[in-house]
Amino acid sequence: MLPDSQMLLDAARQAAACAARLRLPLRTRVWQGAAGELAGAGTGASMDFQDHRPYFPGDDPRHINWQAYARTGQYTMKLYREEVRPSVDILFDASPSMFLTPEKALRSAGLLHFTLECAQRGGAALSIHLLGQTAARAIEPASVAAMRWVDELPAATASPNTLPDLHAIRLRPNGLRVWISDLLCTGDPAVPLRALGHGHGSGIILCPFAPEEAAPEWAGACDFLDVESGRREARHIDAGVLRRYRAAYDAHFQLWKEQARRFRTPLARIAATGSLESALASGALPAGAVETGT
Amino acid sequence: MPEFRLAQAGPLWLTLHVPLSFANPLGLLALLGVPAVLAIHYLQRRTRTIPVATLFLIEQRRDQSRMGRRFERLIGSWPMWLQLLIVVLLAAHLSQPRWPLAGSVQRLAVVVDGSASMRVSKRDLLHQLTTVAQRCQSLARRTEYLVLLDDPTQARLYAGDSLPAMLQALERWNPVGGPVDPTPSLRLARERVGKHGLVVYATDTPLEKLPADAVLLAVGHPLANIGITGLSVGQQDGQAVWRALVCNRSASPQTRAWHLEWDQGMRSPDALVRLAAGGMESLSAAMPAGATRLRLVLDKDEFSLDDSFAFLTPTPKPLTYRHSLPAGLNWLPERLGRSVPGMAAAAPGMAADIVLAAASDGQFPTVLGSGILMSATGDANAKTLAQPVVAVHHPMVAGLSWETLTVQDVPMVPAKPSDVVLVWCGPQPLVSLRPVPLAEGAAAAATPAQQLVLHFNPEFSNMERLPAAAVLFLRYCEEVRLAKRGTSRDQLEPRQALAPLLPGELHGELVSETLDLAGNIVSSRNIPPNGLAGLRAPDEPGFLRVREGATTLIDGAVAFADAREGDFRACATRVATTDVASDSTAGDALGPWWPMVVLLVLLALLASWALIGKASRTQTH
Numbered sequence: 001m002l003p004d005s006q007m008l009l010d011a012a013r014q015a016a017a018c019a020a021r022l023r024l025p026l027r028t029r030v031w032q033g034a035a036g037e038l039a040g041a042g043t044g045a046s047m048d049f050q051d052h053r054p055y056f057p058g059d060d061p062r063h064i065n066w067q068a069y070a071r072t073g074q075y076t077m078k079l080y081r082e083e084v085r086p087s088v089d090i091l092f093d094a095s096p097s098m099f100l101t102p103e104k105a106l107r108s109a110g111l112l113h114f115t116l117e118c119a120q121r122g123g124a125a126l127s128i129h130l131l132g133q134t135a136a137r138a139i140e141p142a143s144v145a146a147m148r149w150v151d152e153l154p155a156a157t158a159s160p161n162t163l164p165d166l167h168a169i170r171l172r173p174n175g176l177r178v179w180i181s182d183l184l185c186t187g188d189p190a191v192p193l194r195a196l197g198h199g200h201g202s203g204i205i206l207c208p209f210a211p212e213e214a215a216p217e218w219a220g221a222c223d224f225l226d227v228e229s230g231r232r233e234a235r236h237i238d239a240g241v242l243r244r245y246r247a248a249y250d251a252h253f254q255l256w257k258e259q260a261r262r263f264r265t266p267l268a269r270i271a272a273t274g275s276l277e278s279a280l281a282s283g284a285l286p287a288g289a290v291e292t293g294t
Numbered sequence: 295m296p297e298f299r300l301a302q303a304g305p306l307w308l309t310l311h312v313p314l315s316f317a318n319p320l321g322l323l324a325l326l327g328v329p330a331v332l333a334i335h336y337l338q339r340r341t342r343t344i345p346v347a348t349l350f351l352i353e354q355r356r357d358q359s360r361m362g363r364r365f366e367r368l369i370g371s372w373p374m375w376l377q378l379l380i381v382v383l384l385a386a387h388l389s390q391p392r393w394p395l396a397g398s399v400q401r402l403a404v405v406v407d408g409s410a411s412m413r414v415s416k417r418d419l420l421h422q423l424t425t426v427a428q429r430c431q432s433l434a435r436r437t438e439y440l441v442l443l444d445d446p447t448q449a450r451l452y453a454g455d456s457l458p459a460m461l462q463a464l465e466r467w468n469p470v471g472g473p474v475d476p477t478p479s480l481r482l483a484r485e486r487v488g489k490h491g492l493v494v495y496a497t498d499t500p501l502e503k504l505p506a507d508a509v510l511l512a513v514g515h516p517l518a519n520i521g522i523t524g525l526s527v528g529q530q531d532g533q534a535v536w537r538a539l540v541c542n543r544s545a546s547p548q549t550r551a552w553h554l555e556w557d558q559g560m561r562s563p564d565a566l567v568r569l570a571a572g573g574m575e576s577l578s579a580a581m582p583a584g585a586t587r588l589r590l591v592l593d594k595d596e597f598s599l600d601d602s603f604a605f606l607t608p609t610p611k612p613l614t615y616r617h618s619l620p621a622g623l624n625w626l627p628e629r630l631g632r633s634v635p636g637m638a639a640a641a642p643g644m645a646a647d648i649v650l651a652a653a654s655d656g657q658f659p660t661v662l663g664s665g666i667l668m669s670a671t672g673d674a675n676a677k678t679l680a681q682p683v684v685a686v687h688h689p690m691v692a693g694l695s696w697e698t699l700t701v702q703d704v705p706m707v708p709a710k711p712s713d714v715v716l717v718w719c720g721p722q723p724l725v726s727l728r729p730v731p732l733a734e735g736a737a738a739a740a741t742p743a744q745q746l747v748l749h750f751n752p753e754f755s756n757m758e759r760l761p762a763a764a765v766l767f768l769r770y771c772e773e774v775r776l777a778k779r780g781t782s783r784d785q786l787e788p789r790q791a792l793a794p795l796l797p798g799e800l801h802g803e804l805v806s807e808t809l810d811l812a813g814n815i816v817s818s819r820n821i822p823p824n825g826l827a828g829l830r831a832p833d834e835p836g837f838l839r840v841r842e843g844a845t846t847l848i849d850g851a852v853a854f855a856d857a858r859e860g861d862f863r864a865c866a867t868r869v870a871t872t873d874v875a876s877d878s879t880a881g882d883a884l885g886p887w888w889p890m891v892v893l894l895v896l897l898a899l900l901a902s903w904a905l906i907g908k909a910s911r912t913q914t915h
Contacts, residue, residue, distance in 0.1 A: 097347030161350055184347045213348050222342055226349040233349060241353065248351040 002099050003109045008147040011106055014276040015113030019121060022114075022280055022290045024176065024204070025266075026086055026122040051079040087172040088124040089201075090115050093131050093164070093181030094153045096227040103272040104182075104210040110276040111180045111206045116144050118290075119178075127172065130154060131164045131181070133228065161228045163187035166195035173199035180206045183252075184213070185228075189259035196265055203265040204289045207256075210272045214249060218242060315432050321388025327381035335374045376902040383895050387888070392433070400434035401491035402427060403483035404460075405476055405508070406451070407498060408443040410788075410859040412469040414597050415498045418513040420461055422869060426494060426511065427457050440486055444476035444495075468833045470599075470788035472856045480506040500868045514865030518544030520569065521600025521860040522590060525853070527581065527608050537578035538590055538603060542569035543861045550593045552577060556585040558812045567592075581607060587811050587837050587851065597862065599788075599854040604835050606851045610636035611780045613771060617650035618659070620670055622753035626650060626767075633764070634771045647774055653707050658747070663730065664774045666746045666767070669707045672754035676702040681720030690727065690769055691716045694762035699724070699755065706749040713747060716766075723749050725766070743777065746770045784850040790831040792840060795848055802842055804829070809837040 003011065055064060055075030068076040092112050099105035119126050126141045132154025143149045163185050171177055177196045183189075183205070196203025218237040225232050235241070253269065260267035268284035270276075284290040316322065346352075404423060406412065412419070431437045439460045441451040448471075452463035476495055483493045484506035495504055498514025525538040542548045548569045554562040560582065567575050577590070590603045613636055617627040627650055631637050640646035649665035651658065658667045678700045685691040696717050701724060709715060709723040717725040730743040746766070748757075757763045776782075779797045786792075792806075804821040806829060816836075821829050831838055831852045840848040 100345060100347050161347070182347070186350055213346070218344065222344050224349050224352070225343055225345045227345050227347050229349075231349065232343075233352075235352065245348075245352050248353070249348065252351060 001102060001105060002150055002153070003105045005147065007102070007106050008109055008113075008150065011109035011276075012113045012147065014110050015117050018110075018114050018275075018277040018280060019117035019293075021277060021293050022118075022285070023293050024088070024115065024118040024122060024178065025288065025291045026088075026118075026124060026176065050081045053077050053079060086122065086124045087175035088115075088119040088122075088126055089169075089171050089175050089177045090119070090126065090128045091131055091136075091164075091166065091169065091177060091179040091181070092128065093179070095131070095133050095185075097161075097182055097184050098208070100227060101210045101212055101272065104208055107208040107270060107272040107276065107279065108180065108182075111208060111270060112144060112149070114276065114280070115178045115180065115206070116141060124176070125172075129169050131169075136164070136169050161185040161226075163189075163192055166192045167198070169195075171195070171199060171201060173201060175199075175201050177201050177203040178206065179203060180208070182209055182213075183207050183256055189256045190263070193259055193263040193265055197263055203263070205256075205260060205265060205267040206284060206289060207253075207267060207269045208272055209269055215246065216242070315392045315429070317390035317392055319389060321390065322385055324381060324385035324388050327384070328378055331374065331377045331381060335377075373902045373905045376898040376905070380895055380898045380902070383891050383898075387891060387895075394432070394434045396435065398434035399436045399438060400430045401438045401440070401487035402430045403440040403442065403487045403491060403493045404496055404511075405442050405444055405479045405483050405493065406464070406467075406469075406496045407473075407476070408445050408448065408469045408471040409473050409498075410470050410599050410854065410856060411498055411514070411597065411862060411865070413599065414517060414862070415513045415515070415865070416464070416467075416469075418515075418867070419496050419511075420464055422511055422513050423464070423494075423496065424457070424461065426492070427460070430492060431457070438487075440483065442479050442483055443471075444479045444497075445471060445474045446478045446482060470833045470854070473858060477505050480504060480508045484508070498862075498865045500866050510868060512866055512868040514862065515867055516865055517596055517862035518542075518546065518548065519595055519597045519600070519860050519862050520544070520548050520550050520592060521595075521597065521857075522592060522603045522853075523574070523600070523857040523860070524855055525590060525603045525605055527605065534581035534607070535578055536581055536588070536590075536605065537576060539574055539576055540567055540569065540592065541574045541857065541860065542572060543863060545571050545863075547571055552590065552592045554579065554582070554588060554590050555811060556582055556588040560585070587809070587813060589811055597860060599835065600860045602835060603853045603855075604837060604851040605785060605853060606783050606837075606849065608635075609783045611775050611778060611782050613637045613648065613775050613778065614640035614644065614646045615648040615650060616640045616646035619650055619652050619668075620753070623650075623652060623668065623670075625758055626666070626752065629764075630767060630771065634768060636775070637771060647778055648771065652751075656705070656707060658707065661730075661745060664743045664745060664777075666748070666770065667707075667728075668748035669751045670753075671706075672702050672704050672751035674754065676704045676754070679703045679719045679722065681722075683717060683719045683724065685717050686715065688714070688716050688727075690773075691725075691762070691766060694765055696760075696762050699757065699760055699762070701750045702754045704751075704754075707747070709747070709749060725749070744773075779845070779847075781846045782848050782850075784848060786831040786838065786850040786852045787855055788831055788833050788835065788852055790852075791827075792829045792831060792848060792850075793826045795850075796826070796829075796840070797847065800842060804847070805841050807839045807841070808832050809839055811837070813837075 052065065052068070053076070055077050059077050063078050063080070065076045065078045068074070090112065098108040116126065116128070120141070128139050128141055128144060128149075130137045130139055130149070130153055135154055137152065137154050139149055139152050143152060161184060166179075179192070179196060193203065196205075219242075220237065221234065222237050223232060223234045257267055266287045266289040268280075268287040268289035270279045270283045273279070280290055285292070406419070427437065427439065436455060437457070438455050439457065440453050441460060441463060443451065451467055452460045454460065476497075480493060480495060484491075487493060493506055493508040494511045495501070495508045496511045496513065498512060500510060500512040504510055520540065520542050523539045523541045525536060527534060527536045529535070540550070540552070550567055550569070551564045552567055553564050562579070567577060569575050582588070586607050588605055588607070590605070592601045594601050613634065615627055615630060615637065616639065619626065627639070631639060647664060649661045649663065651661055651665060652668050652670035653659070654670060656671070661667065679702070683696045683699045683701075685694060685696050699717070699719075701719055706722060709726050710728060713723070713726040713728045715723040715726040717723075726747045726749065728745045728747045730745060752758065776795070777798045779799065782795055784795055796804075800823065803823065804826070805818060806821055807818040808816045810816050821840075829840070831850065835853050836851075838848065838850040838852055839846055840850075
């Protein structure tokens with residue numbers, strides 16, 4: 001079920017509260033890009049002293065260290081860190097599985113709002129892409145802030161659970177790519193992970209999950225309805241089937257974690273239960289997907 | 295009559311030869327709860343629709359099929375299995391399974407209807423008896439069988455403990471008799487098997503009530519039978535003519551072809567006889583010239599005994615008489631010669647079989663052999679005896695009425711002490727049989743001749759017009775004829791006793807031969823002198839000869855003539871048997887375990903409730 005306005009309001013409220021304590025790891029990296037508020041990879045005009053170097057003709061004389069010249073008689077330049085504005089690309093998986101249960105829908109929406117809040121607080125240049133089952137759509141950050149993004153979700157179509165083609169999305173170079181997805185799809189995880197790191201970018205995966213998926217209590221005759229493809233399948237679930245399902249579920253995410261580790265992409269599984277802050281603290285913080293705000 | 299409580303409960307055990315029975319087979323009806331429980335679970339258990347995003351992680355079934363869905367709705371429910379267990383335990387409790395005790399013996403006595411109509415149902419009888427016998431086998435470690443005929447005078451067919459041997463004995467058995475009251479044989483069978491044994495009356499015509507706690511095993515079925523009910527040979531226009539009656543015992547008109555065959559391959563053309571439903575038709579034709587052995591043949595049907603009728607050209611054993619009666623009594627020898635078949639006056643100088651003599655001076659003349667003696671005194675004006683005339687109970691006068699006999703009250707020839715008086719008028723003997731002392735050298739076993747004595751003068755009575763007197767004279771002549779040594783040509787029935795047809799005096803060993811139509815010997819056997827009681831006509835219709843040396847004593851034709859046996863309209867199949875389990879042969883299979891069974895039922899009940907409650911809460915959650 002898609003989140004309604006009340007749920008979006010709750011999600012935004014939880015995200016705001018959470019963003020006051022946690023944030024995206026924007027400050028732990030050195031960015032490149034337009035002038036901004038965060039330290040860049042090069043030298044700039046910020047207040048942060050970075051290094052000394054001999055003077056070369058053409059250097060700005062305002063940055064000559066006159067005290068050093070008085071001591072040594074050599075012109076020495078003072079170098080200051082560059083301040084840049086990072087770019088953050090938010091890739092939100094808008095497939096029906098993200099809204100499988102009300103809790104998971106709330107958590108998915110909360111993560112989107114949290115990411116947006118963190119990026120805005122970090123002064124990042126934002127772009128938001130809603131990834132549908134077959135197509136992606138870029139939306140304005142204001143749309144999320146105004147809680148109108150649900151209306152802009154790509155129309156749901158019955159299609160198999162396959163990985164989205166992130167290469168087809170124009171991601172800005174040197175940026176942070178936050179992929180919010182439950183990863184419940186088939187395919188090689190390396191493909192989207194490689195796309196996340198494309199163009200010197202770095203990626204973060206925030207993966208909401210519902211306990212109904214991780215530890216279901218199915219028993220007996222069940223008529224399963226695949227929310228992605230619309231396919232129905234009647235199955236009798238006994239303890240053996242349930243045990244094998246859980247093993248397959250664990251193996252699925254174990255594979256994703258291994259691949260994410262290989263591509264140095266933090267992957268945080270965010271439980272749909274409890275508050276967003278506690279879920280991020282227990283899932284995203286240890287994975288390095290978020291950091292504390294202090 | 296006790297009904298078979300659950301005839302269908304046995305086949306599985308019978309097939310598997312599991313020695314298990316049920317004291318109350320109706321209790322097995324509780325097993326109907328099994329499909330009921332399954333149906334309840336099937337109907338109650340609705341599949342839940344569960345939206346998932348991880349269907350690709352659920353393992354794919356190998357037996358994926360469209361029909362699998364309904365079946366799977368019944369799998370894997372502890373409450374269901376527990377409820378099924380409860381049903382099974384309850385069925386076991388109600389049906390009271392019995393296990394044969396060590397050393398137990400179950401006795402089965404079968405009284406079979408020996409009537410000829412049972413030939414048609416013999417195969418069904420064997421099949422049904424096998425089922426009953428196998429059921430008895432399941433009741434005890436050992437089973438004893440006894441097979442009797444409903445006629446208690448007949449020998450038993452089988453006694454022993456082998457079912458195949460019993461069935462073989464019945465297979466060999468050829469019923470030829472008529473209907474007999476089975477009560478004596480059933481009581482005898484009950485005595486033989488005791489109160490715990492099973493007595494079965496096997497017949498083709500169901501009876502409503504049976505004595506001796508016998509159970510009915512009716513194996514007959516209605517049959518459209520066409521048969522010959524009788525045949526006689528008489529004279530018509532000075533020519534011998536045979537006449538047969540053919541009866542249609544069915545509810546529909548029937549047409550049959552018939553022909554006559556005789557002696558050495560002679561055969562008449564086929565002719566058709568059309569019979570209305572339940573109707574009779576008469577067939578008749580002149581006796582073929584020179585024919586001795588004849589057979590009337592109808593088209594065969596399921597009951598073949600009455601589809602042919604073997605008969606002989608009637609040639610009675612000749613009898614001769616001589617008389618020395620006054621003129622007023624000459625009517626008697628004259629009528630005897632005219633009325634008694636084969637009777638003729640003895641040739642001069644030849645011995646007569648019957649001597650007719652009148653008394654003179656109150657004394658009968660001396661007659662050494664058979665004879666009819668009578669008084670010759672009387673007066674036309676004498677009064678008649680006023681006292682009533684009565685007859686004693688004797689075969690010679692059975693069924694005859696003597697009340698109208700008028701006899702003059704004149705002095706009569708007195709009776710001797712050895713006389714057997716047949717007819718009395720007050721204290722006065724009127725008719726008696728007087729034994730003739732055996733001559734010296736006669737065989738001890740020989741039947742003594744008898745003389746018929748009329749103590750009054752028939753001339754001065756109405757005896758000449760009295761029917762009873764004519765019958766008495768005829769009976770006497772036939773008795774003399776029977777005792778006379780010579781060839782007797784008789785029409786016989788299957789298994790008819792032949793000893794009464796033999797002359798009283800036999801000199802050597804008899805030979806009984808069955809003949810074919812041409813008179814050729816088909817089979818032969820010697821009859822020892824002490825085996826005369828067992829000398830009977832064959833079971834199958836045909837021709838027979840009994841001879842003593844070169845002297846033929848009986849030349850007979852055997853034909854089935856019991857019209858009752860050819861009527862199958864009342865026949866039906868009705869298997870009514872009873873629960874034959876008894877304490878003497880079978881013990882309670884679950885006896886020591888009943889507390890455990892009850893405990894199991896209670897535990898299963900509680901567990902089922904608990905599991906249902908838990909499932910309900912889970913569903914709600």
